[in-house]
Amino acid sequence: MDTLQIDIDDHKLHQHPLEVAKWLQGHESWETAKTLYPIYIEISPYGGCNFRCSFCAKDFLKYKPTKIAVPVLKKSLSVMKQKGVKSVLFAGEGEPLLYKELAEIFEHGAQVGIDMALNSNFAVDNPSALQAAARHARWIRASVNAGTPEEHQEVHQCSPKAFDKVFENLALTVEERNRSGSSTTIGTQAVLLENNKDSMIQLARRARAVGVNYLVIKPYSQHPESLTHQHENTDYRRAGDLADLLRREETEKFRVYFRTSAFERARSHQHSYGHCFSVPVFWAYIRSNGDVGGCNAFLTDPKFRFGNLNDEDFDRIWEGEGRRANFEHMKSHDISRCRLNCRMEKVNEYLWKLKNPSTHVNFI
Secondary structure (H helix, E strand, C coil): CCCCCCCCCCCCHHHCHHHHHHHHHHCCCHHHHCCCCCCEEEECCECCCCCCCCCCCCHHHCCCCCECCHHHHHHHHHHHHHCCCCEEEECCCCCHHHCCCHHHHHHHHHHHCCEEEEEECCCCCCHHHHHHHHHHCCEEEEECCCCCHHHHHHHHCCCCCHHHHHHHHHHHHHHHHHHHCCCCEEEEEEEECCCCHHHHHHHHHHHHHHCCCEEEEEECCCCCCCCCCCCCCCCCCCHHHHHHHHHCCCCCCCEEEECHHHHHHHHHCCCCCCCCCCCCCCEEEECCCCEEECCCCCCCCHHHEEEECCCCCHHHHHCCHHHHHHHHHHHHCCHHHCCCCCCCHHHHHHHHHHHCCCCCCCCC
16 A cells, blocks of 8 residues: 555664775774765754644754855755755754745755755645745655644644644645655654543544644653653554544545654663664754754754854855864764764664674575
């Protein structure tokens, strides 16, 4: 039934064997590491947000309306592509659809040939950006964390009209994707909380009706710097019951991805690896103020700040002293400080196994 091979509950680093082999052969040497460019970069083009979600991981950044200048972002995408970066996700600490020139950025990214994706709350009126994303993004995901207008307003702390706007924008995006003949995957995602779990079936049905490809259900993950702790102790012991119910909503064209392994980690409260090897090599995070860093769990920690795009080009930052210092810091970094179920959780598990192989590994 499932024609989408998107591995939402897993990782895709094993699809990049050349980069992994280069890392294995010389990752302890800065001279080698500085030439290893990230495969994937998350970019926050805009810092402000129209929501005040009760589970917001980046609330400590105060939703400042900072933005990356259009020429700076365009040049950075060009440099990234030239240096071997394969993909960028527009998401971050703010709402990317509030970046008025986002359509222009998608057009530029398509011209330079870099894979792009968009994660948004989908409640902003920016049709040109949504249509450009529908034509050029590899995937688009709407963060819709409730299945009714009432619960949506409570969880997202937003206007009661926002719920209908979300699905109006989703319909527009699906229509443009279909009209243009693009292969863009369009999905929805919800963080499972105590005050939204009763409407997940309704969310699945609404998402399916509007024509998206899937719904993802994932656990809450406490950010180490978050001001909010409202959902920190969410109980996921009965999560499997909901998973069984949601699978009944699937069709030939609509899937539900219940992130089982992520829920298992949330229940265990333990990382699946002993060291973070993904930072500062395989991914990066760019804030709306232009800061380039290695991890979205340590956005205000100067040890994870490599430089700023307003001062230097991306390649000079990536091969510069800020990242070199982080490279040395990560050799002794304490992962107990890290966010559980972070973006690189499964990547780190894979790299940890490569560095710490099981017994009889050669008997493949």
